[in-house]
Amino acid sequence: MDGPFVETTFHVRYAETDAMGQVHHSIYPVWFEEARSELMRQLGSHYAEVEADGFFIAVTEMWTRFHAPARYGHAVTVRGWVEAARSRGFTFRYEVRHARTDQRLATGQTKHICIDRHGRPCVIPPWLWEKMGVERET
Amino acid sequence: MDGPFVETTFHVRYAETDAMGQVHHSIYPVWFEEARSELMRQLGSHYAEVEADGFFIAVTEMWTRFHAPARYGHAVTVRGWVEAARSRGFTFRYEVRHARTDQRLATGQTKHICIDRHGRPCVIPPWLWEKMGVERET
Amino acid sequence: MDGPFVETTFHVRYAETDAMGQVHHSIYPVWFEEARSELMRQLGSHYAEVEADGFFIAVTEMWTRFHAPARYGHAVTVRGWVEAARSRGFTFRYEVRHARTDQRLATGQTKHICIDRHGRPCVIPPWLWEKMGVERET
Amino acid sequence: MDGPFVETTFHVRYAETDAMGQVHHSIYPVWFEEARSELMRQLGSHYAEVEADGFFIAVTEMWTRFHAPARYGHAVTVRGWVEAARSRGFTFRYEVRHARTDQRLATGQTKHICIDRHGRPCVIPPWLWEKMGVERET
Numbered sequence: 001m002d003g004p005f006v007e008t009t010f011h012v013r014y015a016e017t018d019a020m021g022q023v024h025h026s027i028y029p030v031w032f033e034e035a036r037s038e039l040m041r042q043l044g045s046h047y048a049e050v051e052a053d054g055f056f057i058a059v060t061e062m063w064t065r066f067h068a069p070a071r072y073g074h075a076v077t078v079r080g081w082v083e084a085a086r087s088r089g090f091t092f093r094y095e096v097r098h099a100r101t102d103q104r105l106a107t108g109q110t111k112h113i114c115i116d117r118h119g120r121p122c123v124i125p126p127w128l129w130e131k132m133g134v135e136r137e138t
Numbered sequence: 139m140d141g142p143f144v145e146t147t148f149h150v151r152y153a154e155t156d157a158m159g160q161v162h163h164s165i166y167p168v169w170f171e172e173a174r175s176e177l178m179r180q181l182g183s184h185y186a187e188v189e190a191d192g193f194f195i196a197v198t199e200m201w202t203r204f205h206a207p208a209r210y211g212h213a214v215t216v217r218g219w220v221e222a223a224r225s226r227g228f229t230f231r232y233e234v235r236h237a238r239t240d241q242r243l244a245t246g247q248t249k250h251i252c253i254d255r256h257g258r259p260c261v262i263p264p265w266l267w268e269k270m271g272v273e274r275e276t
Numbered sequence: 277m278d279g280p281f282v283e284t285t286f287h288v289r290y291a292e293t294d295a296m297g298q299v300h301h302s303i304y305p306v307w308f309e310e311a312r313s314e315l316m317r318q319l320g321s322h323y324a325e326v327e328a329d330g331f332f333i334a335v336t337e338m339w340t341r342f343h344a345p346a347r348y349g350h351a352v353t354v355r356g357w358v359e360a361a362r363s364r365g366f367t368f369r370y371e372v373r374h375a376r377t378d379q380r381l382a383t384g385q386t387k388h389i390c391i392d393r394h395g396r397p398c399v400i401p402p403w404l405w406e407k408m409g410v411e412r413e414t
Numbered sequence: 415m416d417g418p419f420v421e422t423t424f425h426v427r428y429a430e431t432d433a434m435g436q437v438h439h440s441i442y443p444v445w446f447e448e449a450r451s452e453l454m455r456q457l458g459s460h461y462a463e464v465e466a467d468g469f470f471i472a473v474t475e476m477w478t479r480f481h482a483p484a485r486y487g488h489a490v491t492v493r494g495w496v497e498a499a500r501s502r503g504f505t506f507r508y509e510v511r512h513a514r515t516d517q518r519l520a521t522g523q524t525k526h527i528c529i530d531r532h533g534r535p536c537v538i539p540p541w542l543w544e545k546m547g548v549e550r551e552t
Binding site: 010011013014015029030033034037038041046047048049071072073 | 427452461487
């Protein structure tokens with residue numbers, strides 16, 4: 001894997017569980033987002049700076065497949081990486097595993113575009129690619 | 139009860155439950171907020187207009203007592219009313235009941251101040267009291 | 277549309293928004309789930325009864341495409357319908373629209389299986405199809 | 415401070431923010447709970463084991479005062495400690511601070527009871543006090 005890659009491990013929060021005794025499926029996109037945040041932090045940048053500069057990364061599509069339930073008491077490892085990068089958007093992929101047993105719990109994907117202060121899609125500026133660790137040919 | 143009063147009934151969402159099989163305690167402030175939103179809607183106004191005018195109602199304190207668990211499958215009724223209104227803030231009180239049995243599930247209170255676009259506390263403008271149905275002596 | 281179809285309208289909750297000023301993308305699966313709950317309520321049944329009988333409907337896959345942001349102040353209409361029904365699972369599709377303008381905000385899909393008390397996938401019993409309003413050939 | 419004390423630091427998640435650009439007030443109880451979970455983990459025990467043994471720690475009351483907004487981009491430190499321990503319940507107190515500037519963002523309190531498998535309040539067993547690091551006179 002050549003592109004930017006992130007791995008972050010944390011504990012399931014009790015508030016993330018549901019009456020079925022497992023993590024509610026709506027939580028996984030939150031974990032995916034946390035992996036994206038962590039990627040930028042590990043690169044020494046921060047997504048908050050992107051918004052401060054008037055750019056916003058919006059989600060245009062998300063997809064998740066659930067392989068096994070995550071439960072309270074588990075530590076989970078979320079891995080994320082940029083799968084594709086185009087001038088106006090990019091695709092992230094994710095894998096969630098049980099941190100101790102390495103059992104695969106979920107896989108996912110999100111697609112993103114960059115929008116400006118006025119909510120208009122825009123070309124992603126080179127400094128933003130850099131903040132995300134993506135090398136693109138010009 | 140003379141002041142503004144609201145009552146709204148809705149179903150517990152599955153996503154609001156936790157592994158204990160009941161509604162997670164962090165959900166009640168969300169329901170309280172929904173009662174405040176509903177109060178303004180019933181008065182023909184809308185909190186979104188308040189923010190559009192550059193004013194924000196912030197929560198400075200919240201308190202909840204839990205009497206009995208709410209569960210998925212229940213419809214709950216949230217009642218809310220303004221308990222106290224001062225020039226720079228107000229207090230809301232709430233009661234959550236099982237809609238069918240009328241069992242009391244929770245009681246709560248939130249305190250609020252008004253802040254301006256710059257995050258500074260400000261005197262609540264008369265039109266805002268009006269939108270909330272609060273009659274105040276001048 | 278022949279199969280079971282549901283339409284439910286509600287207001288965006290303030291707690292559902294994020295710092296981008298719009299509904300966070302992780303909220304849409306919660307709305308989809310609420311549409312599924314509402315479908316069963318409109319048919320006079322309730323998903324809580326399904327779990328009480330020892331069956332659980334789990335999500336195995338979810339997908340959402342975001343067309344336009346939902347914001348606080350909007351009422352949204354979620355439409356949901358069963359797209360495919362097999363012996364051990366089914367697919368739901370969804371459409372979220374701005375209730376007043378009818379603008380399409382999001383489309384989505386979830387796939388489900390039925391699991392028993394022991395967490396094992398099982399054939400969906402006829403009474404469960406009935407509760408969901410699905411007519412299946414035998 | 416003699417009793418059990420915990421300190422845990424993590425980043426604000428984007429999903430925890432609201433349209434006011436700050437962390438929604440309903441998130442703080444989730445952070446408080448995470449501090450309680452972390453306390454037990456630091457003591458080498460785990461709340462999941464408590465539930466596995468048929469005991470549940472329920473929240474009977476919660477209270478939070480908000481001093482300054484937490485925002486995306488912040489790391490926050492949550493400190494928690496047992497304030498009072500009785501035979502059938504205990505009180506936790508919390509402080510949330512900006513991890514870098516040490517600015518106090520919120521203070522809070524939760525009250526808890528122990529309930530058994532049947533939902534009945536029960537005397538907290540000695541081994542549970544031990545798991546939480548509470549020394550109680552007999």
